[in-house]
Amino acid sequence: MSVTDATIALFLENAAKSAAVVHRAAGAAKLRSILSEIVAQDADVFCPCVTELEQAAAAGGVRLVPGYASARVTVEEVSAAIAETGSIVCTSSGGKAVQASLLPAHHVALVPRDRIFATLDDYFAGQAAAPPTNLTIITGPSRTADIELNLVIGVHGPERLDIIVV
Amino acid sequence: MHVQLFGTCLVNTFFPGVGEAVVRIFNRFGVEFSFPKEQTCCGQPAYNAGYIPEAKGAAEHFISAFGGSNDLIVTPSGSCAAMVKHHYPELFRDDPVKLQAAEQVAGRVYELSQFLVNVLKVHETDLTGSGRVTYHSSCHLTRTLGATQEPLALIQALRGVEFVPMPDATRCCGFGGLFMAKLPEISMAIADDKAESIIATGADTVTGCDCGCLMNIADALGKRGSSVKVKHIAELVAEGL
Amino acid sequence: MNRQTSLDFRTNAASAIKDAALRKAMRNATDTFGTKRTVAMESVDFSALREKASAIRMEVLDNLPAYIAHFTTQATQAGANVHRAADAAAANSIIADILRSNNVRMVAKGKSMISEETHLNAHLEKEGFEIVETDLGEYIIQLEGETPSHIIVPAIHKNRQQVGRLFADRLGVDYSEDPQVLTKIARRVLREKFLTADAGISGANFALADSGSLVIFTNEGNGRMVTSVPPLHIAILSIEKILPSLADLPTFMRLLPRSATGQMITSYVSILTGNRKAGDATGARELHIVLLDNGRSGILKGDCREILKCIRCGACMNVCPVYRTVGGHAYGWTYPGPMGIVLTTLLTGMAASHPLVDASTLCGACNDACPVKVPLQEMILRQRIRRVSEGFSPASVSMGMHLFGLAVKSPLLFSTGERLAGRFWSVLRSAGGENVAGRLPLPTKLPFSRRMP
Numbered sequence: 001m002s003v004t005d006a007t008i009a010l011f012l013e014n015a016a017k018s019a020a021v022v023h024r025a026a027g028a029a030k031l032r033s034i035l036s037e038i039v040a041q042d043a044d045v046f047c048p049c050v051t052e053l054e055q056a057a058a059a060g061g062v063r064l065v066p067g068y069a070s071a072r073v074t075v076e077e078v079s080a081a082i083a084e085t086g087s088i089v090c091t092s093s094g095g096k097a098v099q100a101s102l103l104p105a106h107h108v109a110l111v112p113r114d115r116i117f118a119t120l121d122d123y124f125a126g127q128a129a130a131p132p133t134n135l136t137i138i139t140g141p142s143r144t145a146d147i148e149l150n151l152v153i154g155v156h157g158p159e160r161l162d163i164i165v166v
Numbered sequence: 167m168h169v170q171l172f173g174t175c176l177v178n179t180f181f182p183g184v185g186e187a188v189v190r191i192f193n194r195f196g197v198e199f200s201f202p203k204e205q206t207c208c209g210q211p212a213y214n215a216g217y218i219p220e221a222k223g224a225a226e227h228f229i230s231a232f233g234g235s236n237d238l239i240v241t242p243s244g245s246c247a248a249m250v251k252h253h254y255p256e257l258f259r260d261d262p263v264k265l266q267a268a269e270q271v272a273g274r275v276y277e278l279s280q281f282l283v284n285v286l287k288v289h290e291t292d293l294t295g296s297g298r299v300t301y302h303s304s305c306h307l308t309r310t311l312g313a314t315q316e317p318l319a320l321i322q323a324l325r326g327v328e329f330v331p332m333p334d335a336t337r338c339c340g341f342g343g344l345f346m347a348k349l350p351e352i353s354m355a356i357a358d359d360k361a362e363s364i365i366a367t368g369a370d371t372v373t374g375c376d377c378g379c380l381m382n383i384a385d386a387l388g389k390r391g392s393s394v395k396v397k398h399i400a401e402l403v404a405e406g407l
Numbered sequence: 408m409n410r411q412t413s414l415d416f417r418t419n420a421a422s423a424i425k426d427a428a429l430r431k432a433m434r435n436a437t438d439t440f441g442t443k444r445t446v447a448m449e450s451v452d453f454s455a456l457r458e459k460a461s462a463i464r465m466e467v468l469d470n471l472p473a474y475i476a477h478f479t480t481q482a483t484q485a486g487a488n489v490h491r492a493a494d495a496a497a498a499n500s501i502i503a504d505i506l507r508s509n510n511v512r513m514v515a516k517g518k519s520m521i522s523e524e525t526h527l528n529a530h531l532e533k534e535g536f537e538i539v540e541t542d543l544g545e546y547i548i549q550l551e552g553e554t555p556s557h558i559i560v561p562a563i564h565k566n567r568q569q570v571g572r573l574f575a576d577r578l579g580v581d582y583s584e585d586p587q588v589l590t591k592i593a594r595r596v597l598r599e600k601f602l603t604a605d606a607g608i609s610g611a612n613f614a615l616a617d618s619g620s621l622v623i624f625t626n627e628g629n630g631r632m633v634t635s636v637p638p639l640h641i642a643i644l645s646i647e648k649i650l651p652s653l654a655d656l657p658t659f660m661r662l663l664p665r666s667a668t669g670q671m672i673t674s675y676v677s678i679l680t681g682n683r684k685a686g687d688a689t690g691a692r693e694l695h696i697v698l699l700d701n702g703r704s705g706i707l708k709g710d711c712r713e714i715l716k717c718i719r720c721g722a723c724m725n726v727c728p729v730y731r732t733v734g735g736h737a738y739g740w741t742y743p744g745p746m747g748i749v750l751t752t753l754l755t756g757m758a759a760s761h762p763l764v765d766a767s768t769l770c771g772a773c774n775d776a777c778p779v780k781v782p783l784q785e786m787i788l789r790q791r792i793r794r795v796s797e798g799f800s801p802a803s804v805s806m807g808m809h810l811f812g813l814a815v816k817s818p819l820l821f822s823t824g825e826r827l828a829g830r831f832w833s834v835l836r837s838a839g840g841e842n843v844a845g846r847l848p849l850p851t852k853l854p855f856s857r858r859m860p
Contacts, residue, residue: 014671085660085672092689099689102631120657130485131618131653133683133690134635137676142628145668146544146560147586148432148567149439155543155590156597157628157674171859178855179825180848185855201859206821212808214769216791216800220812227816305770338728342768349765350842351421355732356768359434385846 001126007083007118008165011111014086018140019153020161028053031110031166032060038108038162039073046071046100053077053110053166068100076100077110078138081163084119085139088163092134101138107158109138111165168198169281170232170274172241172250175207176377184377187404188242188278194407195286199240204231208246213253214343225254226264229271238285239275242400244307244375245343247277252310277307279375279399283316288323293406295324300369302360302383303336304376317375317399324406330367337363341382357386364394371395373402413739413751413760420733420766429564433734436563440725443669444776450671451661453778459658461780464716467649471707474616474649475698481619485681487694495525498699502527502608502641503534505695509639511536511605515597517625517633518542519610520558520719521645521699524741524754527608538608539600541629543593550577556735558742559667559721564734597629607633607691611644612718613659614696617652620680621696624663624673631675640682640691645699647707647715653678659718662778666720702754711786714749716779723773723783729766738763745773745783752790761799764790818856825854 012022021038025031035057039045046068047058054077058064065071078101080089088109090101101107117123142157153159169192177185192199209224228250232239241247251272258264282288299321307313321329340346340356360383364372372387372394374380384396397405411419423429467474479489492498506514514531516538522528528538528549540549544561548554550573555561562570571584580592609630613622621642623630634640650656656678664670683690706712724730724744735743740751740760748763764787773783794800814820828835829850836844 017671018674087672092687095686095688097688098631099635102628102635120660121654124653124656127653129618131620131678131680133485133680133687135678135680136631137672137678138674139672140674142674143626144543144590145626146542146547146562147565147570147589149436149560149563150567150586152586152590154594155627155629156541156594156601156632173855173859175821179828179850182851182853182855182858186858201856203856203859204818205856206815206818207811209815212811212815214788214791215804215808216764216788216793216795217805217808217812218792218795220808220815223812224815305768305772309771309775336772338768338770338772340728340768342770345765345768346846347843349417349420349729350840350846351417351424352729352732352766353768354842354846355424355430356728359728359732381848382846384848 001114003114003116007116008113011081011083011086011116012165014083015140015163016086018086019143020086020140020163023162023164025164025166028056031057031164034164035060035062035075035108039075043072044070045073045075046104047075048096048100051077053112057110068097068103071104073106073108074100074104075108075110077112079115080123081111081116082120082123082137083116087137087139089123090136090138091132093132098134098136101136102157105154105158106160108162108164111163113165116165168200168237170235170237170239171199171201172205172232172239172246173201174241174243174246174377176381177242180381181377181398184242184398184400187398187400190404190407191282191288191400195288197286202231208249210245210249211344213249218257222257225257225268229254229267232271233267237274238281239271240278240281241275242278242375242398243377244277244304244311244313245378247275248306248310250275277311277313277375279316279320280311280313282403283319288403289319290323293324293403295327295402295406297371298328298330298369299371299373299402300330300332300364300367301335302332302339302372302374302379304374304379305338307375308336320399320403321373324402330369332363332367334363339379339382341378343378346382353382354386357382358389361386361390361392365390365392369394371397373397373399375399411736411739413755413763416737416739416762416766419737419739423733423737428566429734430732432564432566433731436557436560437725437731440669444666444722444725447665447669447671451665456658456662457778457780460662460778461716463650463655463658464779467651468647468707468712468715471646474651475646478614478616478619478649481617482681482696483619485619486684487619487681487696490695490697492697492699494701498525498643498697498701499527499530501697502643503531505641506531506536506606509606509693511639513537513539513600513604514606514608515600515604515633515637516540517607517609517623517630518545518561519608519643520741521610521643522608523555524701525699527643539597539604541597541600541633543590543627546593546597547573554736556743557721557724558719564736601632601636604633604637606639606641607637608641608643609634611642611648612663613656614644614649615652615656616649618680620653620678622656623677623679624675625677626674628675631677634677634679635689635691638692640693641695641697643697643699645701646703663718663720666722666776666778706753710789711749711753713781714746714753714786716781717746718779720778722776722778726772726776728768728770728772738766745787746781749783749786749790757794757797757799761794764794822854822856825850
């Protein structure tokens with residue numbers, strides 16, 4: 001899918017508005033450099049290490065743990081992103097554990113630039129007729145305003161979401 | 167030009183000065199008018215309480231009092247104008263003959279500020295006033311009739327008057343017709359919030375197009391010991407002639 | 408513990424008005440939501456969206472049985488067990504049975520207004536199950552033993568000091584009134600529950616017929632937890648929540664968060680299709696979907712059927728001058744504000760809730776705010792008409808209306824009435840009380856009509 005610069009820019013703008021921290025990486029080296037800034041050296045990181053991007057990210061000397069349940073950070077490639085809302089999409093296709101984007105306190109989402117859809121309609125139209133078991137559209141970290149409508153970031157889901165467009 | 171004047175029962179019983187202000191405005195602009203003597207009430211109190219036969223009776227009476235004419239019907243009340251314009255045809259939707267009569271009358275009704283601005287262009291004439299005036303935009307006037315600009319045009323046409331918009335001008339004042347009698351505690355609390363908004367503007371006068379609202383607002387302002395004056399748009403314009 | 412009923416609406420409201428903390432909380436909440444909603448709507452064409460949303464909802468309502476059947480087939484094919492519950496008792500019983508046959512002890516629960524409607528928690532607790540509410544607002548009111556006062560922010564009536572004291576008393580933590588600190592406490596306490604719960608119970612904002620999917624909009628992450636971490640997931644929703652397909656979702660994704668909280672979109676929109684299948688590493692192993700009727704088929708046949716378009720956004724109550732003043736508990740049932748007046752009187756019947764039809768000034772602000780164009784103002788009026796025809800209007804009112812009906816047709820009677828009112832004003836004043844007659848000015852000695860030529 002060919003994605004325009006305007007779409008990428010809109011995606012980054014809207015993602016930032018949702019309190020996600022956004023980054024751009026031209027290649028693997030820059031990706032690893034960003035990761036070294038945002039992930040502490042001694043933090044336990046879960047990374048599926050299935051895709052090229054994930055493998056490139058993991059090669060940067062992060063401390064990998066086998067399961068997401070005990071990890072502090074998940075670094076993973078996500079299935080898609082949507083510019084209209086600044087969202088990333090995680091699905092259960094291909095045996096992926098969507099809980100990896102839920103349980104750890106810090107989620108780092110790797111977005112291949114050619115997986116950014118302009119609108120929600122574009123995204124849904126581009127999917128197969130039968131959705132996977134779990135399709136979660138994620139916009140920013142978890143939050144609540146249940147107490148006096150006071151916004152608090154970080155409730156049961158991740159407290160921080162970083163998005164790296166590669 | 168010749169119009170029919172519908173005074174409304176609130177003006178008739180509690181605020182005859184508003185009616186007299188309307189007459190002064192008509193006289194100033196050469197509007198001849200008749201006051202059909204058979205008129206009583208538009209029937210809102212029954213309609214809003216769910217008493218449809220009584221509401222229909224009121225509507226039929228109004229239609230016969232104002233029927234047989236092609237004159238515009240002018241009334242200094244947004245809620246009464248909305249009742250006639252929008253609800254009379256609904257009341258008779260199952261009776262083709264009565265519906266036709268209802269629509270004929272409904273099509274001729276104008277709330278006062280809509281008549282003054284859209285027909286008479288009063289806001290383009292030389293009007294004066296003084297002080298700081300804020301405006302309460304009553305519910306039926308705003309949402310049913312869509313008269314959001316006309317009252318403002320009149321206020322802003324008064325040379326010497328400083329218009330101060332009220333936050334939440336379109337929020338209900340808590341009158342609601344019989345609501346103020348059925349749930350007075352809530353009505354007074356809502357009116358108190360409106361009084362707070364008015365006082366916060368620093369205006370010395372609040373105006374509006376519905377006597378029911380203004381009456382409720384005056385009571386709330388009084389309870390707060392406020393000296394803000396409450397005037398119907400007709401009175402404001404008549405004073406500015 | 409609040410046991411206010413709809414029949415006591417006026418008394419409930421009067422107490423609520425005297426509660427300064429509650430009034431402050433309600434004003435803050437509704438004003439904030441109002442502003443946020445207005446700002447959020449600037450980024451979309453609200454008028455066009457709501458036309459589209461209303462049309463989609465009506466299409467489903469006009470063909471509901473077919474859509475329910477289609478959803479059921481598709482959801483079953485995806486691996487869900489679909490149950491139909493005719494009423495609250497049936498739904499509660501079905502869910503208790505599922506829990507029992509799975510040897511469940513503790514349930515982690517996501518927010519569900521439908522479960523409030525059926526009193527699910529009370530039933531399950533009576534049957535011996537431990538139910539832990541995990542939405543922060545619901546968790547707060549569960550600890551307090553209260554019911555929600557708003558359909559989106561259930562604990563909106565509470566201020567931070569009250570929540571701080573509650574947590575200190577019930578959880579044994581140090582007192583803090585900092586929402587950040589209180590939220591982190593809840594994160595810590597509830598994380599353990601998510602990970603050890605035997606089952607998760609959730610609601611659903613929508614159900615998609617074509618794919619048999621459930622759609623859940625959340626911000627906190629608890630909705631994701633309870634639907635994917637425990638091995639068993641039970642979702643309960645009412646039948647009218649169905650949308651035709653995934654293609655219809657964007658319209659509601661644009662409308663619901665903006666209307667509810669003023670957000671462009673919630674942190675999470677979960678689309679769940681069936682249970683965990685071979686090759687999956689995500690999803691409950693067993694998924695049960697309970698579709699509740701509880702009177703909705705009846706409403707569908709009547710003149711207030713458009714209330715079933717409601718997508719539970721809360722926009723109507725946020726703009727309602729009455730709700731803003733009295734809060735949600737005064738309404739005495741699950742749903743407050745304008746949609747609450749209509750749904751409560753339809754579902755519980757006039758005998759149980761008729762005073763609610765008066766809880767409105769008919770200002771129409773709700774009509775303007777509703778993202779699916781439910782004609783709430785007209786429906787409240789229709790329910791007032793129904794109250795009269797079913798005999799729940801007080802005899803004194805009917806008598807007064809009858810007299811009004813006579814007087815209004817006769818200028819002579821009408822002016823006589825005006826003259827009498829003037830003559831006996833002091834009597835009327837003491838009869839009506841300061842609250843009514845005291846707020847009206849003195850009738851004029853010379854009615855306007857008598858000054859006319």
